[in-house]
Every structure is written in C-alpha cells, then in structure tokens.
Amino acid sequence: GxxxxxxxxxxxxxxxxxxxxxxxxxxxxxxxxxxxxxxxxxxxxxxxxxxxxxxxxxxxxxxxxxxYWQFRLSPDKSLERADDRELAEELRRLLIQAVRRRFLSDVPLGIFLSGGIDSSAILCAAGHIADRPSIRSFTIGFREKSFDESDKAAQVAAFAKTRNEVEYLTEQEIQDSISGILSLMSEPFGDPSLIPTAHLARFARRHVKVALSGDGGDELFGGYDPLDAIRPSEIYRKFMPAKLHAHVRRLVNLLPASDRNMSLDFKLKRWLRGLGYPPEIQLPVWMSGLEPAEIKQFFSNPLDAETLYADAIALCERSPGLSGLEQALNFFTRLYLPNDILVKSDRASMMFSLETRAVFLDNDIVEFCEKLPQKFKYRNGQRKYILKKALEGWLPRHILEQPKKGFGIPLNRWLRTLRNVEPPVPGLVPGSIAMCWKRHQKRAGDYRFFLWDLQSYNALPA
Structure with a gap:
C-alpha cells in the first residue's frame, strides 16, 4: 500500500x-x-x-x-570588489519588495517582533509600504531578564512609530503548557524554542490571521554564534594534540552549569565537545542532545559518528570548494533551517490556525544570498555585515550592534524542577536516563537537550 x-x-x-x-x-x-x-x-x-x-x-x-529546486551556496567572485553601499541599497530594495509581496492579504496581518535584527528589518521595511500606525507587531516577554527581549522590541517599534503588543509569560504558564504543545507535534522535536514560538503564535492569532516572520535571516546572512568559533577551531585543531584536548575538556566540564541564556560556560563546553570530532560534523555535535561518545555509552547497538552524521558529511563532500565558514553557512541553510527552524514555525503556527510568511525566504533575497561572497556576511568578526549595513538609517546603531540572544527559555533551571521522565526508548541502556537526571540536577553535567528530547519523545503517540 x-x-x-x-x-x-x-x-x-x-x-x-x-x-x-x-x-x-x-x-x-x-x-x-x-x-x-x-x-x-x-x-x-x-x-x-x-x-x-x-x-x-x-x-x-x-x-x-x-x-525541482535546492539552495546552492555559489559565491560570485565578480562581487568580491562590489561596493558595500550599492549592495546594501540593493538589499534594502529586495526587503521592501519581499514585504510588499507578503503584505497582500484579505485578512488581518501582523509581524512577529523579537527586537532582533531580522524581525526589526521586516518591521522597518513594512513602514515603507504601509501607514506606520496601522502596522501591528507581536512580542512574547519573559520575567527572566537574560531571556527577555521585549524592551528591545518596544524600542524598535517606538523608533519605527508602529503599534507593538506584548504578552508576558510566567514560568508556571509555560511549564503548564509544555506537555500539551509537545503532544500536538505528532512526532518528537527537540528544539525547546518551540514552546515560546507556540505562545507567540497563539497570542498573535487573537488579533490577526497572518504573521510575517524573520525565519531564514540567520542562515542566509550568517547570524549564529558558532560562526565566531569557526576560525578559532581551525587554529585550535592545528596546534592542540588530541590527548591534551581531552584534558582541557575534562577541566572545563568541571565548571558549574549556569542557568543564564547562552552563558560562557555553555558556549565553551559545547565548543570543546565539537572539537573532539572531525570538522565535517563539529557543528551538529556542538548542537546535539547526545554526542557520539554518549550514544555509544547509552545505547546497546550504537551507531558510529559517521553514520549518525552522514547527512552533514555528505553535504561537505558535495561542496568541496567552500571555506570552513561557508561550509557552516551551508549546514545552517541546507540542514538546520528546513529540518528545525521551519518545522518549528510551521507546527507552532498551525496549532492555532495562524499563517506565517517568511520574508527572508523570498526567491529574490535567497538568490541574492546564494551569490554573495563570504566577506559580506561575516567580516572581521561581525556577523550579518551587509544586512546591518542595509539597515543603517532604518534602525538606531545600538539595536544593530546588540548581541544575538535567540528565542530561548530557562530550560536548564526548569528541567531541575521537572519529574524524572523515563519513556521506553528502544535500545537505550537501563539506568542511562536516571543517571543523566541525577547529574543534571546536581549541576555535575549539562544534559539539558537530551532531557528535553526525552520530554518530546515521551509525547509521541502510543
């Protein structure tokens, strides 16, 4: 059948x-x-x-x-000497055009506004094609300051002279919603930002039926934190012996796990864990719930690292002429964006019958980014170089220069308050989950993503 x-x-x-x-x-x-x-x-x-x-x-x-179509990162060498201002002007034109296309609607329409670069760019572009006071945007706020960006969203809306609405969530409200949201996924999904995204969609749906999102901006223009680690990783691999790396990692792992969003200890531990594996798979290992060594420890018939991450390895092999940073951009665009980010946005919005439209995935913007040389995306440690250049005059400088925060939740701390979930996972060695819960609650290890994956797996329909 x-x-x-x-x-x-x-x-x-x-x-x-x-x-x-x-x-x-x-x-x-x-x-x-x-x-x-x-x-x-x-x-x-x-x-x-x-x-x-x-x-x-x-x-x-x-x-x-x-x-019938696939994103292909193919930098145009003739653009290497292109003028920054001309490219920025072209990008501004493309952004306005993309927003205009997605503003066509016979039902109420709004914009997701986090206060970050991508959603702020969409709001400002909308101000060039619509009456600013009529433009509505929606923001989710958190009481935990290291995760909250509602003040930045308010600043952007005030600068753009548009109407922004905020819903603040308490920890209890979010925790109470977790099992219900996960059960609506119909399959396990381990990105915890699904939860605030679903709340944002529910909030927006009370007022509008269509929302514009900034999905794709980080992938196309180079906005993710791990990009800062690509060059240091290449230097580290060149001079650091494998045995000494193992000692360094053990020492860093002794640092207590912070509950702050994207804390220094978290970034350092993740960076070192990825450096224990070949460059082709360091990115997915940095972001993993369990690294290959843990898969080997926790499963009775474990897959090896090459099999676990065969998709990432194949992607690198199909793109031999790209630099390390370009390979990372390719990974985020070809694997992370369609399998994580867009799945999250689609499922979260459809839970509440809200249509979302991704402005940065406009065909013309994508083609512009496919051909754009690396130096216009990442230059001298500055991510999203040409996008920020295009937004000069649209946004105040302190908004353009703010560090990326991401749409996170206080996952590390919350997991210490949740009960030990031990779903029957085929092939998992008995006692593995209990050991991870115990080590996580004592701050002896950081298993936040594995434990969250278990929460998601446990919601799988019987």
Missing part, C-alpha cells in the same frame, strides 16, 4: 500503518535534536524533502522522486 498525509498524526490513522519504531533514527534524533533529510521515527515511513516531487506508478507501485 501507499499512503500520504501532511503530518504523521494523519498518516498514523491509516489501518495499514506499521507502528514500528526505527532504532537507528531514534539515535539520530538524540544526536541532532531533530531528524534530518526525510527521516521519521518509524520504519518505512518518510517525509518528502523540501523542493522535491514524488511520482507513484499506479500499476507497478514503484515511486520516482527528484528535486
């Missing part, structure tokens, strides 16, 4: 659906915090990759699939 649906929850209602979990993909889920490239948690059940088609032969039952 052959069956298809837009979500797994629909597909699982088919009487012919085999509810057999795939142990290899379960390990991949804990290694990535999501499943890359068309995989699911079930055997003989696959997702259609982005930009793809599939044709079923009704007589033979055979299927043929292919891609």
């Amino acid at each position: 052959f069956a298809f649906a837009s979500e797994l929850c629909g597909l699982r209602l088919w009487p012919g659906f085999a509810n057999d979990l795939d142990e290899a993909n379960i390990q991949r889920f804990f290694a990535w915090n999501y499943l890359p490239n068309a995989r699911t948690m079930y055997k003989n059940c696959f997702a259609l990759p982005p930009g793809s088609w599939l044709c079923l032969d009704m007589e033979s039952g055979e299927t043929v699939s292919g891609r």
Whole structure:
C-alpha cells in the first residue's frame, strides 16, 4: 500500500500503518535534536524533502522522486570588489519588495517582533509600504531578564512609530503548557524554542490571521554564534594534540552549569565537545542532545559518528570548494533551517490556525544570498555585515550592534524542577536516563537537550 498525509498524526490513522519504531533514527534524533533529510521515527515511513516531487506508478507501485529546486551556496567572485553601499541599497530594495509581496492579504496581518535584527528589518521595511500606525507587531516577554527581549522590541517599534503588543509569560504558564504543545507535534522535536514560538503564535492569532516572520535571516546572512568559533577551531585543531584536548575538556566540564541564556560556560563546553570530532560534523555535535561518545555509552547497538552524521558529511563532500565558514553557512541553510527552524514555525503556527510568511525566504533575497561572497556576511568578526549595513538609517546603531540572544527559555533551571521522565526508548541502556537526571540536577553535567528530547519523545503517540 501507499499512503500520504501532511503530518504523521494523519498518516498514523491509516489501518495499514506499521507502528514500528526505527532504532537507528531514534539515535539520530538524540544526536541532532531533530531528524534530518526525510527521516521519521518509524520504519518505512518518510517525509518528502523540501523542493522535491514524488511520482507513484499506479500499476507497478514503484515511486520516482527528484528535486525541482535546492539552495546552492555559489559565491560570485565578480562581487568580491562590489561596493558595500550599492549592495546594501540593493538589499534594502529586495526587503521592501519581499514585504510588499507578503503584505497582500484579505485578512488581518501582523509581524512577529523579537527586537532582533531580522524581525526589526521586516518591521522597518513594512513602514515603507504601509501607514506606520496601522502596522501591528507581536512580542512574547519573559520575567527572566537574560531571556527577555521585549524592551528591545518596544524600542524598535517606538523608533519605527508602529503599534507593538506584548504578552508576558510566567514560568508556571509555560511549564503548564509544555506537555500539551509537545503532544500536538505528532512526532518528537527537540528544539525547546518551540514552546515560546507556540505562545507567540497563539497570542498573535487573537488579533490577526497572518504573521510575517524573520525565519531564514540567520542562515542566509550568517547570524549564529558558532560562526565566531569557526576560525578559532581551525587554529585550535592545528596546534592542540588530541590527548591534551581531552584534558582541557575534562577541566572545563568541571565548571558549574549556569542557568543564564547562552552563558560562557555553555558556549565553551559545547565548543570543546565539537572539537573532539572531525570538522565535517563539529557543528551538529556542538548542537546535539547526545554526542557520539554518549550514544555509544547509552545505547546497546550504537551507531558510529559517521553514520549518525552522514547527512552533514555528505553535504561537505558535495561542496568541496567552500571555506570552513561557508561550509557552516551551508549546514545552517541546507540542514538546520528546513529540518528545525521551519518545522518549528510551521507546527507552532498551525496549532492555532495562524499563517506565517517568511520574508527572508523570498526567491529574490535567497538568490541574492546564494551569490554573495563570504566577506559580506561575516567580516572581521561581525556577523550579518551587509544586512546591518542595509539597515543603517532604518534602525538606531545600538539595536544593530546588540548581541544575538535567540528565542530561548530557562530550560536548564526548569528541567531541575521537572519529574524524572523515563519513556521506553528502544535500545537505550537501563539506568542511562536516571543517571543523566541525577547529574543534571546536581549541576555535575549539562544534559539539558537530551532531557528535553526525552520530554518530546515521551509525547509521541502510543
């Protein structure tokens, strides 16, 4: 038989659906915090990759699939000497054009506003095509200051002379919503920012039916923190012996885990964990729930690192001419964006019947970024160089120069208050979960993403 649906929850209602979990993909889920490239948690059940088609032969039952489009990072060398101001002007034009296209709506429309560069750029571009007081934006605020960006969002809205609305969430409100939101996913999903994204979608849906989002800005223009570590990593690998690296990592792991958002100890520990593996897989290992050594320790039939991260390795092999930083941008755009960020936004908004439109994924902006040389994305330690250049005059300098915070929640601290969840995970060595909970609660180890992955896995329909 052959069956298809837009979500797994629909597909699982088919009487012919085999509810057999795939142990290899379960390990991949804990290694990535999501499943890359068309995989699911079930055997003989696959997702259609982005930009793809599939044709079923009704007589033979055979299927043929292919891609009609794929992002390809192909820097244009002729642009190396391009004038910054001319490129910035072109990007401003493209942003206004992309927002204008997405402002076409016969229902109420608004903008997600975090106070970061991407959503602020969209708000300012909207001010060039619509009456500013009529433009509505929506922000989620947190009482925990290291996670809250509502004050920055308010500053941007005041500068743009638009109408911003904020909903502040308490820790208890968010904790009470976790199990319900995870259960609506119909499959495990390990990005904890799903929770505030769902709350933002619910808040916006009370007022509008369509919302513009800044998804894709970090991937296309180079906004993620790990990009700062690419060059230091290359130097570190060149001079640091493997045995000495192991000692350095053990010492750094003794640092107590901070509960602050993107704390120094967290970044340092993650950086060192990735440096224990080949460069092709250091990024997914930096971001993993369990690194390959832990997969080997916790599972009775563990996959090796090359198998766990075969998708990242294949991506590097298909792009041999790119620099280390360009390979990282390629990873974020080809793997992280479609399998994590866009899945999160789509599921969170659809939970509340809200349509979201990603401005930065406009065809013309994407083509502009495909050809853009590295130096216009990352220059002298400055991320999103050309985007910030384009926003000069649109936004005050202190907004443009603020560090990236991300849409996080106080996950580390919350997990210490949650009960020990031990779902039956195929192949997991008994006692592994209890050990991680114990070490995490005593601050002897940082297992926040693995423990969160377990929360998500536990919500998988029986």
